[in-house]
Amino acid sequence: ESVGVGEAGGSPVLDGYRHMYSGKVRDLYVPIGDDGVEADDRLLLVASNRLSAYDWMMSPEIPDKGEVLTRLSLWWFDQLADLVPNHVVSTDVPDAVAGRAVVVRRLEMLKVEAIARAYLTGGGLEEYERGGSVSGVVLPEGLVDGSRLPSPVFTPTTKAPVGEHDLPMAPDEVEAELGADVAAEVSRLTRAILARGNEIAGERGILIADTKVEFGVAPDGSGGLVLADEVLTPDSSRFWPAELWEPGHPQPSFDKQFVREWLTSAESGWSRSSGEAPPELPAHVVEQTRAKYVEAYERLTGETF
C-alpha cells in the first residue's frame, strides 16, 4: 500500500482515497473504487495525533491521540444509539490509519455547530455576563465561571469559513437555517447527548462542561437526523476532572492542563500575547498529555487502551 505522510505531521497520502478536507486535527477522504470511480455514499474520517491549544497547532504530535479519541467516539456512538442514529459504517480502514479512522455514511451536513453547555465558561460565560442570558435562554443570577447550569442549554453557532470564528446564532436564525421542527430536534438531541454524557462521565470522575456535535441528513432526504463527526471527545468538548471542580475561576482541563501550564510557565519562554508560535513541547509534557487521553478513555469505557 503506497502510503506516505505529506509534510511532517500533515495529512497522509492514502492509496485508494482522495484527500478532501483538512480540519485542525482531522481529515476527510473520499474512497476511490478499483474502477477509479469515487464513492458517493461514504467518506473516511481520519483523526490525527495533532493537538491544538491556544489556537495554535502544537509540535510535536501526541502519540496515539488520534486512536484514543477515535475509539472513545465509537464507544459514545454505541452508548447513544438508543437516542440517535449515527454515521458510522465500519472501521475497515487502511493500515496507515488503522485505529484512528472510520468509514462513515456521506451525509448532507447541517450548517449549524450544535453546541450544548452543562456548565458555564468561555464564550457562554462572556455572553451571560453581558446580559444574563445565553443564546436567548435567561439564566439564574449570580452564576460564575464553571457554574453548573440547571440543565444543558443549546448554544448553536454558525460554521465559519476556515480562519474565521464561529458566531453565536439566535434561535430565530437557527429556525431560518433549519426550519422550526429540525431546529427543535437538533436542540433536543444535542442537550440529551450532553446530559447522557454527563450521567456516564460523572460516575467516572469527569465533567463534560460543553460539547459540539454535528448532524447530517441522508442526501436523498429519507430518514431523520444522523449524528456525524465525532462525539463527546476532549477535542469536541471541555473535559474537567470532577474532583477539582470549583466554580469561580477557570477550571483545569482534564487533557490539556499540562500543555497549558508548561506554555504559560517561564520555562517555555513563550508568551501568548507575543503572537509568535509556541515552542516545541518537551517530551515529559507530551507523555503526560498522552497519558491523560488514555486515562479518559479507560475511565469512561472501562476498557484498557
Ligand SMILES: CCOC(=O)Cn1cc(-c2ncnc(N)c2C#N)cn1
Ligand atoms: C475534517 C473532519 O470533518 C469535519 O470536521 C466536519 N465535516 C464532516 C463532514 C461530513 N460530510 C459528509 N458526511 C459526513 N458523515 C461527514 C462527517 N463527519 C464534512 N465536514
